[in-house]
Amino acid sequence: MTNILNQLPGVPEFVGTAAADTIGLVIANVDEQLRSRMNLDLTYPTIGLIGSRTGAGAQIKAVDDAAKMSNIEVLSIELPRDTKSGGGHGNFIIIGGKDVSDVRQAVELSLKLIDQNAGELYISEAGHLEVQFTARAGKAIHMAFGAPIDKAFGFICSCPAPIGMVIADLAMKSAGVELVSYGTPTQGTSFSNEVVITICGEADAVRQAVIKARETGIQLLCTMGEYPDPVKTPYL
Amino acid sequence: MTNILNQLPGVPEFVGTAAADTIGLVIANVDEQLRSRMNLDLTYPTIGLIGSRTGAGAQIKAVDDAAKMSNIEVLSIELPRDTKSGGGHGNFIIIGGKDVSDVRQAVELSLKLIDQNAGELYISEAGHLEVQFTARAGKAIHMAFGAPIDKAFGFICSCPAPIGMVIADLAMKSAGVELVSYGTPTQGTSFSNEVVITICGEADAVRQAVIKARETGIQLLCTMGEYPDPVKTPYL
Amino acid sequence: MTNILNQLPGVPEFVGTAAADTIGLVIANVDEQLRSRMNLDLTYPTIGLIGSRTGAGAQIKAVDDAAKMSNIEVLSIELPRDTKSGGGHGNFIIIGGKDVSDVRQAVELSLKLIDQNAGELYISEAGHLEVQFTARAGKAIHMAFGAPIDKAFGFICSCPAPIGMVIADLAMKSAGVELVSYGTPTQGTSFSNEVVITICGEADAVRQAVIKARETGIQLLCTMGEYPDPVKTPYL
Numbered sequence: 260m261t262n263i264l265n266q267l268p269g270v271p272e273f274v275g276t277a278a279a280d281t282i283g284l285v286i287a288n289v290d291e292q293l294r295s296r297m298n299l300d301l302t303y304p305t306i307g308l309i310g311s312r313t314g315a316g317a318q319i320k321a322v323d324d325a326a327k328m329s330n331i332e333v334l335s336i337e338l339p340r341d342t343k344s345g346g347g348h349g350n351f352i353i354i355g356g357k358d359v360s361d362v363r364q365a366v367e368l369s370l371k372l373i374d375q376n377a378g379e380l381y382i383s384e385a386g387h388l389e390v391q392f393t394a395r396a397g398k399a400i401h402m403a404f405g406a407p408i409d410k411a412f413g414f415i416c417s418c419p420a421p422i423g424m425v426i427a428d429l430a431m432k433s434a435g436v437e438l439v440s441y442g443t444p445t446q447g448t449s450f451s452n453e454v455v456i457t458i459c460g461e462a463d464a465v466r467q468a469v470i471k472a473r474e475t476g477i478q479l480l481c482t483m484g485e486y487p488d489p490v491k492t493p494y495l
Numbered sequence: 496m497t498n499i500l501n502q503l504p505g506v507p508e509f510v511g512t513a514a515a516d517t518i519g520l521v522i523a524n525v526d527e528q529l530r531s532r533m534n535l536d537l538t539y540p541t542i543g544l545i546g547s548r549t550g551a552g553a554q555i556k557a558v559d560d561a562a563k564m565s566n567i568e569v570l571s572i573e574l575p576r577d578t579k580s581g582g583g584h585g586n587f588i589i590i591g592g593k594d595v596s597d598v599r600q601a602v603e604l605s606l607k608l609i610d611q612n613a614g615e616l617y618i619s620e621a622g623h624l625e626v627q628f629t630a631r632a633g634k635a636i637h638m639a640f641g642a643p644i645d646k647a648f649g650f651i652c653s654c655p656a657p658i659g660m661v662i663a664d665l666a667m668k669s670a671g672v673e674l675v676s677y678g679t680p681t682q683g684t685s686f687s688n689e690v691v692i693t694i695c696g697e698a699d700a701v702r703q704a705v706i707k708a709r710e711t712g713i714q715l716l717c718t719m720g721e722y723p724d725p726v727k728t729p730y731l
Numbered sequence: 732m733t734n735i736l737n738q739l740p741g742v743p744e745f746v747g748t749a750a751a752d753t754i755g756l757v758i759a760n761v762d763e764q765l766r767s768r769m770n771l772d773l774t775y776p777t778i779g780l781i782g783s784r785t786g787a788g789a790q791i792k793a794v795d796d797a798a799k800m801s802n803i804e805v806l807s808i809e810l811p812r813d814t815k816s817g818g819g820h821g822n823f824i825i826i827g828g829k830d831v832s833d834v835r836q837a838v839e840l841s842l843k844l845i846d847q848n849a850g851e852l853y854i855s856e857a858g859h860l861e862v863q864f865t866a867r868a869g870k871a872i873h874m875a876f877g878a879p880i881d882k883a884f885g886f887i888c889s890c891p892a893p894i895g896m897v898i899a900d901l902a903m904k905s906a907g908v909e910l911v912s913y914g915t916p917t918q919g920t921s922f923s924n925e926v927v928i929t930i931c932g933e934a935d936a937v938r939q940a941v942i943k944a945r946e947t948g949i950q951l952l953c954t955m956g957e958y959p960d961p962v963k964t965p966y967l
Contacts, residue, residue: 680811
């Protein structure tokens with residue numbers, strides 16, 4: 260999962276790396292000037308940083324689960340326009356804690372979970388597709404998308420945007436799901452070439468909607484060229 | 496032009512693909528929750544989706560012409576920051592109609608026209624150039640750029656931005672053209688590395704201005720490396 | 732440094748090219764309609780254009796120094812979301828002057844300096860790092876970042892953002908430096924996957940802070956894959 264080096268010689272901030280060009284770092288005590296510009300809560304002297312060139316759902320769900328099992332808070336979630344030469348997002352997530360080892364463990368756990376979640380990130384030359392599902396949304400997912408905490412949650416996204424829209428529509432036509440957020444290139448994204456929706460509802464309904472969206476999205480990406488490969492092993 | 500498959504087995508929404516990583520899709524009846532979030536006019540139960548990883552002018556002009564010949568409305572035009580690893584835009588266009596076959600035909604026609612218009616989209620490793628010309632602007636061009644309907648219209652754009660500015664200036668110094676819109680990386684674009692102008696005027700004047708801009712733009716892109724290749728056969 | 736052609740046949744606007752896909756151009760007399768849309772100061776009939784696909788600090792520092800030695804004004808600095816398939820910025824800088832040869836010389840000088848400054852721009856497959864240092868900030872640096880004129884100035888930036896944050900923190904913990912600007916994917920950047928800070932203070936302190944940030948940034952980029960190569964010869 261994480262880099263072989265548990266700690267890079269001379270760089271105590273280093274925690275590890277994960278799929279989709281992800282790095283995890285810890286700053287034990289953020290500089291005062293920087294802290295005031297970041298508007299960081301003073302309760303958390305230590306911050307953990309998780310960021311990737313590619314993906315959003317995989318990493319937010321990873322941090323969401325890590326936060327449930329750790330003594331940390333999710334402080335901010337930002338989505339740059341990235342995915343290298345792709346048409347989507349990367350991510351930059353900051354967590355905070357009172358204890359360095361708590362934060363370091365939460366970052367390590369997040370990296371491990373990103374490697375799992377990246378199984379539902381599919382990339383081809385022409386575009387990409389990402390779906391995520393969790394039976395119980397936590398604080399990170401709530402912060403990022405406004406999804407209700409403790410309810411089942413699904414993330415559905417594809418580039419180019421028309422594919423994203425068709426699979427969003429298919430997912431919404433599944434029984435028993437509710438629309439949480441809706442993003443397009445100029446609304447709720449960082450000008451990415453995607454339609455992104457998030458949904459909530461009963462666990463089985465959300466899971467079925469996400470799987471249905473994934474199957475059609477992969478078929479549509481195939482019409483534009485090669486089969487989109489999952490970054491890791493699919494989990495759904 | 497479009498994909499060999501007239502309709503993808505199991506994906507009735509599929510219409511076809513075209514140059515510049517373009518896909519065309521149709522949703523016969525948009526889901527109610529999605530529709531309300533999209534602020535879609537209830538008059539049009541069926542929507543057509545056209546979107547590309549690369550280009551803006553080619554696709555907007557294609558939909559503009561398709562709309563003249565079809566019983567559909569142009570509902571929205573969005574320009575993500577894309578062109579794959581290039582410095583420009585992709586596009587995401589939604590059209591609406593009362594009849595599924597009307598919308599499907601308009602999407603098919605748009606895809607055919609995108610293949611033609613992509614002839615004036617030139618791409619090199621260092622940058623790109625796109626010009627478009629129509630003797631008569633319609634609804635899509637008016638919506639996207641504010642150009643006067645039924646007047647001749649020209650689109651001129653290049654990356655990196657300095658080349659776009661020089662060819663914009665050359666085009667404007669042609670006799671008889673008027674500036675419609677002006678875009679730079681932080682004004683009127685999605686942070687693309689381009690200067691983009693649109694012009695109107697008498698057909699001959701606009702056509703000459705566009706051709707002059709194209710010739711100089713290609714010469715300047717050549718100073719940065721290889722000759723920029725047209726995506727399809729140039730039409731001007 | 733600049734392109735072999737001192738002037739491209741038929742394109743009198745061409746000045747030259749430089750590292751990081753940079754081009755320099757001059758427009759002797761900007762078209763009136765374009766000028767009014769650009770909100771250009773009428774005092775400067777001639778404009779010089781410098782723009783690159785990759786980098787921001789290198790080019791802003793180059794124009795900053797060129798402006799100190801020339802009879803020109805810096806009119807605007809824009810940062811598109813670019814770096815080709817990278818996660819950072821390109822740039823588009825406009826300078827103005829009363830005399831064409833003044834402006835042409837300033838563009839030529841800027842191109843030469845960009846080739847030098849690009850030595851502190853490091854790029855790998857996974858990300859990038861850029862640092863810049865000047866003992867005396869001038870008008871371009873003040874315009875771009877709000878840094879105090881005539882004071883030592885440092886620019887520190889890395890992608891992905893977590894690396895940028897760790898080296899920003901390290902730089903700020905150096906003795907004697909003050910934070911000037913702070914940028915993240917959704918604050919003060921064009922949705923780039925970076926943390927970007929600028930600092931000021933005593934020359935030695937700023938230089939040490941910048942070098943410290945660079946060393947750690949390179950080490951962290953190495954954990955994500957290959958060693959990041961400088962675009963030109965490092966100067967610090």
